[in-house]
Amino acid sequence: MLARAPAFQGKTMKTGDKAPNFTLTDGDGNDWTLSDHKGKPVVLLFYPGDNTPVCTAQLCSVRDHWSEYQATGAEVVGISTDTVESHKGFAEKNQLPLRLLSDASRKVFGALRNEIMAAGTVGSRCGGH
Numbered sequence: 001m002l003a004r005a006p007a008f009q010g011k012t013m014k015t016g017d018k019a020p021n022f023t024l025t026d027g028d029g030n031d032w033t034l035s036d037h038k039g040k041p042v043v044l045l046f047y048p049g050d051n052t053p054v055c056t057a058q059l060c061s062v063r064d065h066w067s068e069y070q071a072t073g074a075e076v077v078g079i080s081t082d083t084v085e086s087h088k089g090f091a092e093k094n095q096l097p098l099r100l101l102s103d104a105s106r107k108v109f110g111a112l113r114n115e116i117m118a119a120g121t122v123g124s125r126c127g128g129h
Contacts, residue, residue, distance in 0.1 A: 019044070022108045024079065024101035027087035032077065032101055041074035045098070046109060050082045050090035059096055066097045079103055 023033040078100045087100035103109040
């Protein structure tokens, strides 16, 4: 599924920058657009891959603490470069309550994830990727 994110072309994100709008497809084949959530808290949880041991453990931890995430009022979405089909199977197998978005083109994942990792706002990387 293609990331429709023309604002990312040639752009390097810096800490404090607002994320450019993007649309990605979830495991159910539905489009999810960042700007639809303007003014609301959104957590973008970037992870390298479905079904890797560390990422599975971390996303299952999110599942196990889901009521705490819901209490914040934030929409929590996972983003990786896996396919829509992979996300669907991974979410079903692990009973994950969060929406998983496919960024197979790596436009969003590359632009945002690298800056987030450099800023130290993500606790750890999954699966050694």
